[in-house]
Amino acid sequence: xxxxxxxxxxxxxxxxxxxxxxxxxxxxxxxxxxxxxxxxxxxxxxxxxxxxxxxxxxxxxxxxxxxxxxxxxxxxxxxxxxxxxxxxxxxxxxxxxxxxxxxxxxxxxxxxxxxxxxxxxxxxxxxxxxxxxxxxxxxxxxxxxxxxxxxxxxxxxxxxxxxxxxxxxxxxxxxxxxxxxxxxxxxxxxxxxxxxxxxxxxxxxxxxxxxxxxxxxxxxxxxxxxxxxxxxxxxxxxxxxxxxxxxxxxxxxxxxxxxxxxxxxxxxxxxxxxxxxxxxxxxxxxxxxxxxxxxxxxxxxxxxxx
Numbered sequence: 001x002x003x004x005x006x007x008x009x010x011x012x013x014x015x016x017x018x019x020x021x022x023x024x025x026x027x028x029x030x031x032x033x034x035x036x037x038x039x040x041x042x043x044x045x046x047x048x049x050x051x052x053x054x055x056x057x058x059x060x061x062x063x064x065x066x067x068x069x070x071x072x073x074x075x076x077x078x079x080x081x082x083x084x085x086x087x088x089x090x091x092x093x094x095x096x097x098x099x100x101x102x103x104x105x106x107x108x109x110x111x112x113x114x115x116x117x118x119x120x121x122x123x124x125x126x127x128x129x130x131x132x133x134x135x136x137x138x139x140x141x142x143x144x145x146x147x148x149x150x151x152x153x154x155x156x157x158x159x160x161x162x163x164x165x166x167x168x169x170x171x172x173x174x175x176x177x178x179x180x181x182x183x184x185x186x187x188x189x190x191x192x193x194x195x196x197x198x199x200x201x202x203x204x205x206x207x208x209x210x211x212x213x214x215x216x217x218x219x220x221x222x223x224x225x226x227x228x229x230x231x232x233x234x235x236x237x238x239x240x241x242x243x244x245x246x247x248x249x250x251x252x253x254x255x256x257x258x259x260x261x262x263x264x265x266x267x268x269x270x271x272x273x274x275x276x277x278x279x280x281x282x283x284x285x286x287x288x289x290x291x292x293x294x295x296x297x298x299x300x301x302x303x304x305x306x
Contacts, residue, residue: 035065035172045171049077049091052117056106056125062133067125069167070144073160078117090114092124102127136281137165138193158193166190177266181246181304183219188263188271191215194280196273201225206273206280208261212248215263221304227252227261234302239289243270243301249285251296259296 037050045053045068053071057064071077071091078091088095094103094114104126105111107118114120124144133140141161146153169190173182188211197205201214209227216223224233231250243249245266252258262272264285273280286298 035063038171038173041065041068041171044072045077049117049121052106052121056122059122059125060129060134062125062129062137063168063172065168065171066133066137066141066164067121067128068171069164070124070128070141071121072167073164081115090120091117092120094120094123098127099123134282136192137161138279138281141165161193165192177245180216180219180221181244184215184221184304185245185263185265185271187218188212188215188280191280192271192282194273196276196278196280198276200273208273211271211273211280212261212263216304223304228256228258230261231255231258231299231302234304237301237303239300241301242287243285244303247301247303249301250299251293252299253297255299258299264301 041050049071053068054064057067074093075081075091081091082089082093084093086095099114102123103112103114104119104123106122112119128140128144131140131143138161141164142154142157145157145160169186191203191206191211194203195205196207198207200206201210206214209225209230212230213223213225223230227250230248234248237243237247243264243266245264247264249262249264249270250258251260262270262283264270268285269282270285271280271282274283286293289298289300291298
């Protein structure tokens with residue numbers, strides 16, 4: 001029998017979006033930090049599945065925690081492989097038509113088997129990557145669960161996406177950052193897909209600084225309410241320092257005109273509540289202080305302490 005490590009190597013080597021044949025990034029594209037499995041993850045996820053999730057997530061790249069949370073919701077990590085009432089089978093619950101499009105031979109054994117986690121997990125990763133999971137996990141998960149993208153289906157799938165993201169937030173911690181920052185990041189990520197609401201500071205809706213304040217409050221740190229106040233009240237990083245997970249990144253016309261804030265993830269992205277009409281999402285961070293960010297300027301990062 002092929003070892004799980006060998007299967008994971010096959011998952012990485014394939015490096016394509018299934019039948020679409022689009023070459024995607026390999027290991028060299030993955031930025032720090034490493035997401036370390038929590039006790040919750042190791043208790044729920046079989047070791048062989050965890051290895052496959054971590055390998056398959058590099059195909060996008062995407063956080064392996066999201067892929068693992070899909071496996072938890074879909075099949076309890078392969079413990080309930082179906083078939084479902086719609087004919088979905090395997091650890092990632094592929095329906096026949098979807099598998100025909102996205103199925104892969106992840107372990108190189110000459111078969112594409114939706115019941116084999118070494119095939120199903122990388123296939124799910126490819127499908128989620130094609131749906132934009134690295135940029136907008138919430139919408140990608142809605143589409144993954146929905147398929148036909150009708151308005152009714154998308155509405156019904158919003159709860160699915162929220163559940164997956166909440167589970168994902170319990171599965172990983174980010175190395176190189178404090179436990180407080182890790183918790184704040186996990187709380188913020190669990191809010192992906194929440195509507196932007198001006199002045200919002202709860203799960204009913206957030207604005208940018210409301211999301212920051214809420215996330216750090218759950219981690220035991222009290223921050224002031226507005227982006228300007230948060231910029232003024234938290235210790236600043238040197239201008240050339242790369243933000244780590246949990247650092248706050250600020251944007252505006254200048255140090256006395258701060259208009260926007262997000263929480264860095266440590267991989268060149270942030271989680272933020274961007275503007276009216278959008279949901280809490282992941283966005284890229286400029287690499288240089290003073291760089292343009294839409295109509296704003298990247299002003300730099302701070303590191304809350306608590």
